[in-house]
Amino acid sequence: MKLWHSFIKELKLSSRGFYFYIELIMAIIILTVVLFAIPEDFVSKDTEYMYFDLPEEMIDEYRADILKDDLDGKAEYVDVKSGKDVFSAEYYETDKKKYYVVKSKAAAIQIAETERPLVSAVMTLDDTGNVHYKYYLQGYETERLKNTYLVIHNLDINLLKEEVDHQVVRSLSTDYEKLTDRENVIPSLLTFNGSLMGLFIIAAYIFLDKQEGIIKAYAITASPVWMYLMSKIWVILLTSTLSSFIIVVPVMGLQPNYLLLLLLLITSGFFASSLGLVIASFYKNMMQAFGVVYLLMIAMILPNIAYFIPSWEPIWIKVIPTYPLIQGFKETILVNGDTTYILMASLGFFAGGMLLFLMANKRYKKTLAA
Amino acid sequence: MIKVNNLYHSYNKDGKFAVKDVSFEVKDGEIFGFLGPSGAGKSTTQNILTGLLQLQKGDVTVAGYDIKKISNKMFNKIGMSFEESNVYSKMTAKENLDFYRKLFDVETREPEELLKLVGLRDKANVRAGEFSKGMKHRLTFARSMINNPSLWFLDEPTTGLDPAIASEIKDIIKAENKKGVTIFLTTHNMYIADELCERVAFIVDGEIKLIDSPKNLKLQYGDKLVEVEYIKDGEPNKETLSTIQEDDIKYLQDIIGKYEVQTMHTKEATLEEIFIKVTGRGLV
Numbered sequence: 076m077k078l079w080h081s082f083i084k085e086l087k088l089s090s091r092g093f094y095f096y097i098e099l100i101m102a103i104i105i106l107t108v109v110l111f112a113i114p115e116d117f118v119s120k121d122t123e124y125m126y127f128d129l130p131e132e133m134i135d136e137y138r139a140d141i142l143k144d145d146l147d148g149k150a151e152y153v154d155v156k157s158g159k160d161v162f163s164a165e166y167y168e169t170d171k172k173k174y175y176v177v178k179s180k181a182a183a184i185q186i187a188e189t190e191r192p193l194v195s196a197v198m199t200l201d202d203t204g205n206v207h208y209k210y211y212l213q214g215y216e217t218e219r220l221k222n223t224y225l226v227i228h229n230l231d232i233n234l235l236k237e238e239v240d241h242q243v244v245r246s247l248s249t250d251y252e253k254l255t256d257r258e259n260v261i262p263s264l265l266t267f268n269g270s271l272m273g274l275f276i277i278a279a280y281i282f283l284d285k286q287e288g289i290i291k292a293y294a295i296t297a298s299p300v301w302m303y304l305m306s307k308i309w310v311i312l313l314t315s316t317l318s319s320f321i322i323v324v325p326v327m328g329l330q331p332n333y334l335l336l337l338l339l340l341i342t343s344g345f346f347a348s349s350l351g352l353v354i355a356s357f358y359k360n361m362m363q364a365f366g367v368v369y370l371l372m373i374a375m376i377l378p379n380i381a382y383f384i385p386s387w388e389p390i391w392i393k394v395i396p397t398y399p400l401i402q403g404f405k406e407t408i409l410v411n412g413d414t415t416y417i418l419m420a421s422l423g424f425f426a427g428g429m430l431l432f433l434m435a436n437k438r439y440k441k442t443l444a445a
Numbered sequence: 446m447i448k449v450n451n452l453y454h455s456y457n458k459d460g461k462f463a464v465k466d467v468s469f470e471v472k473d474g475e476i477f478g479f480l481g482p483s484g485a486g487k488s489t490t491q492n493i494l495t496g497l498l499q500l501q502k503g504d505v506t507v508a509g510y511d512i513k514k515i516s517n518k519m520f521n522k523i524g525m526s527f528e529e530s531n532v533y534s535k536m537t538a539k540e541n542l543d544f545y546r547k548l549f550d551v552e553t554r555e556p557e558e559l560l561k562l563v564g565l566r567d568k569a570n571v572r573a574g575e576f577s578k579g580m581k582h583r584l585t586f587a588r589s590m591i592n593n594p595s596l597w598f599l600d601e602p603t604t605g606l607d608p609a610i611a612s613e614i615k616d617i618i619k620a621e622n623k624k625g626v627t628i629f630l631t632t633h634n635m636y637i638a639d640e641l642c643e644r645v646a647f648i649v650d651g652e653i654k655l656i657d658s659p660k661n662l663k664l665q666y667g668d669k670l671v672e673v674e675y676i677k678d679g680e681p682n683k684e685t686l687s688t689i690q691e692d693d694i695k696y697l698q699d700i701i702g703k704y705e706v707q708t709m710h711t712k713e714a715t716l717e718e719i720f721i722k723v724t725g726r727g728l729v
Contacts, residue, residue, distance in 0.1 A: 080547040084536075091535040288531030292588070295495055295525040296548035297517045441499060 077298045081306035085280075089310050092283075094276045101268055102318035109257060109264070109326055116256045122173045124155075124164075124190070126183040128199040129206070137198075138176075144169040150176075157182070157189045187211035254409065261326060262404035263379050266397055269319035270343040271375055273311040274351040278364060280307055281355035290439065301436045308348040308432075315344045327408055335417045336407040342424040343400050349431035356438035399423065446596050446627040447471035447494060452503035454489050463489045464651045467503070476618070476628040478642035480635065480716070482726060486651040487631045488528075488600070494629070495525055495598055508596045521551045524594030528601040528631075530581035534574030538565055538584050541573060542591055549592040559587040562617060564610065579606050586614060590621070597621065600631045615641060635716035645716070649724045659716055666722055667714030671697065675704040685712065 089095040127134045142148060151166040155175055162182040167174040177183050180197050187195035188211075195211040208228055212221070227235065254261075284290050293303045319340055323331060354371075358364035378398035381388045382405075392398055403420035406412035452467040464486040471477040481487050492498040494507050496515045505512040510519040532541050542556035560566050563583040568576065573584060582605055589597065602618065603611035618641055622628055632638055638645050639659050646656040657665075669688045674681065684700070686693040688711070700706065714722075721727060 077548055080544065084533075084544045087540070088533060088535050287534060288527065288529055289533060291497060291527065292525075292531045292545075292585075293548070294497055295520055295523065296545065297520040297550050297592075298548040299517055 078302045078306060081298065081302050082309045085306045085310045086313070089280065089314075094279050095310075095314060098268065098272050098276065098314045098318040099321065101272070102321040105264055105268060106322050106325060109260065109322065113257045113260060120168070120171060120173050122175070122190075124175045124177055124183050124186045124195040126177050126180050126195075126197045128180060128197060130200070133200075133206075138165075141167045141169070141174055146170070155182075155186060155190075157186045160185065162186070184211055187213075254405070258327060258408065259405075261323060261408055262401045263382060264322055265319050265340070265404045266343075266379070266400050267376075268322070269315045269340055270347045270400060271372070271397070272318075273315050273344050274347040274354075274371075275368065276314075277307055277311050277348045277351040278355040278368065279361060280310075281352065282359075282361050282364075285355075285359060300439050301432075304352055304432070304435060304439060308345060308352075311348045312341055312344045316340050323408070330410060331408040332412060332414075332417075335412075335414065335421075336404070338421050339400075339403050339407055339417055339424075342421040342428065343396075343403075346396065346424040346428035346431065349428045349435055352435035353431050353438065356435055356442060396424070396427070446473050446475075446508060447477075447629065448504070448506040449490075449494070450504040452490065452493065452500075452505060454493060454498065454501050458501075462651050464493075467648070467651070467653050469646055469653060469656055471627060471629060473627055474622070474625050475644065476622050476630060476642045478638040478645035479629065479631045479648060480633065480638050480645050480720065481648035482633055485648045487633075487648055489651075490648070491598060491600060491629070491631050495523065496520075518550070521549050521592060522594060523596045523598065524589040524592060525598040526586045526589035526600060526602055528604060530578070530585040532573045532581055532584050532588065535572060537570050537572050538576075539569040541584060542588055545588050546591050551592055553591050554593060556591075559590055560584075562590075563587045564613065579610060582606060583610065583614070586617075594626065596627045596629065598629045598631070601634070602630070602632075603634065603637055611637075635720060639716045647720055647724055649726050654724050662716065662719050663713050666719040668712075670712040672708075672710050672712045673697065673700055673706060674708045675700050675706045677704050681707070 127137060129137075138150070142150070145167045146169065153164055153166045153175070155162045155164045155177065162177050162179075162185075164178070164182075165176040167176070175186075177186065183195045183197050191213055197209045197211070199207045199209070201207045208224075210224055290300075290303070294300060316337065319336075323336065350371075354364055354367055358367075361368075374395060375397045378392055378395050378401055381392050381398065382401050399416075399420045403417050406414075406417050448470050450468050452464055453462050454464040455462050467486070467490060469477075479487050479490065489498065493500055493505060493512065496512065496519070500512045508519055508522040510516055532538075533544070536544070538560055539556050542559060546553035546556065557566065557569065560569050563586055565580060565583055565587065568580065573581060576584065586599075586602060589599075599618065603614050606614060615637065618628060618630075622641075628641075630638065630642060642659060644656060644658050645662070647654045655662075670685050671688055672683070672685050674683045676682070682704075684696075686697050688694065688697075
């Protein structure tokens with residue numbers, strides 16, 4: 076009952092303060108961004124500028140080829156701005172690319188310099204009557220891309236196509252659906268707004284209490300200090316769960332396994348809050364603790380990079396708690412996500428959180444008069 | 446009610462003691478004053494007695510509980526009024542008391558009754574953050590009584606209060622003591638100690654220099670003087686004379702016989718003067 080009363084008191088106090096609403100307001104802002112600013116899937120079309128220094132019959136053949144894939148089947152005549160100059164061009168748009176066919180080599184080169192498209196290409200006939208391609212690149216392209224341009228014009232294109240067509244791509248796991256690009260950002264947002272925010276906020280609550288001397292007053296009651304600490308954690312868990320659901324429900328609907336999501340939110344929130352308690356026990360105010368908290372946050376953000384750029388995933392990054400947390404959240408929102416992974420991650424966070432909580436309890440008992 | 450034997454405490458555990466070899470006993474129902482200047486070791490001792498600081502060396506028993514194996518049940522018996530007010534500023538006065546009463550396992554006092562006692566009845570539903578320093582202090586004081594403590598720790602209970610309120614607080618302390626509450630009073634204010642305490646301990650540099658009743662201390666250390674104001678040749682005069690020295694006694698008799706005496710008071714040494722005499726230190 077004492078724990079319950081402490082929790083109600085903490086809830087009342089936090090609802091009268093600023094920090095309680097930070098997470099909720101942030102969740103609403105994030106939801107707005109996710110729904111209205113992040114597209115369902117990122118589709119970007121490369122832009123190419125071309126100049127055909129070829130006989131008219133060959134140009135017509137190229138035009139016909141492009142028009143086959145053009146969205147509306149006809150060329151548009153547009154003006155292309157390049158610095159102070161304006162060049163007239165034919166515009167074609169397919170599913171994957173946008174093409175501008177300009178009327179001079181000089182225009183293609185100038186646009187390559189000023190507009191920085193994927194590529195500007197000039198096609199001419201060499202002395203032997205073969206089409207010669209000259210690409211104007213930006214200078215930062217990888218060797219792989221440059222080699223690709225070389226290869227596609229020096230090998231039989233039909234042979235290449237045949238090779239590519241015969242490549243077999245086999246998915247190792249076939250019983251889940253891929254997340255859309257919008258859904259794919261959710262695990263990262265849950266990690267930082269849901270779980271890790273608790274680390275900051277509980278530290279802020281503790282520093283506020285230290286400022287008011289409240290912990291000392293609590294210590295001279297028949298209620299143990301761990302209840303004081305746990306009541307704060309409960310408030311953090313409540314707000315982080317609420318803010319996470321504000322983001323997840325409108326974006327994901329009924330797809331996630333909400334029971335497992337709740338479990339992971341609670342255990343990871345417990346871990347992060349306990350870590351916040353331990354850190355706050357060493358300092359008198361947020362200013363003093365800022366350096367440590369900042370470094371910790373930077374470390375926690377690193378697995379986020381690995382999540383969005385899977386090719387960068389050093390082994391050491393898997394030790395950082397946010398790595399399994401992001402992966403765990405991903406599994407909770409996937410159709411047929413890996414339940415074992417979520418349960419193991421939850422168990423790990425609970426065990427780690429419990430250790431940190433015991434450490435925090437010992438620290439606070441020891442430093443009550445400080 | 447309190448037994449302290451050979452208590453030592455070092456904050457940095459480097460051999461520099463904030464409290465060294467402190468021993469004393471507080472009897473049931475007594476008001477015991479722990480007096481000394483800032484940094485003397487008063488708060489360190491009090492924090493050890495209330496469990497806020499861990500006991501390092503020595504034997505301490507508080508309200509029948511050994512401080513080495515501190516039990517939460519002990520806190521049902523003790524109350525503590527802190528020198529620096531520490532109440533929830535975002536909660537009203539009543540909410541503060543309502544919350545704290547739920548943290549004890551014993552019968553508690555009604556918040557309204559306590560607020561009335563300290564003159565805050567009209568402010569029951571006002572958030573403590575809007576209170577003046579004195580009002581917060583009174584709320585902290587009221588909170589320390591919520592569990593009907595049989596041992597009451599008071600740290601500078603009248604600091605920052607205007608004289609009228611300070612007088613009311615002293616009356617409350619006396620009334621609680623009459624009910625049998627043992628009081629451990631920590632202060633550097635010798636006047637309140639003189640008025641309230643049955644025994645006082647002088648502590649300086651972590652060591653107790655003396656323990657006795659204010660009355661005995663005055664008898665032992667105070668000069669027996671009389672201060673007399675009289676009119677001589679139409680002009681007011683003032684003398685401070687010894688009631689022991691022959692010359693002064695004769696001179697006093699002369700004054701009484703020959704001149705118009707306006708006022709005459711025996712002048713006892715104050716506790717502060719005795720403290721300075723005994724410890725060689727001031728109280729600030």
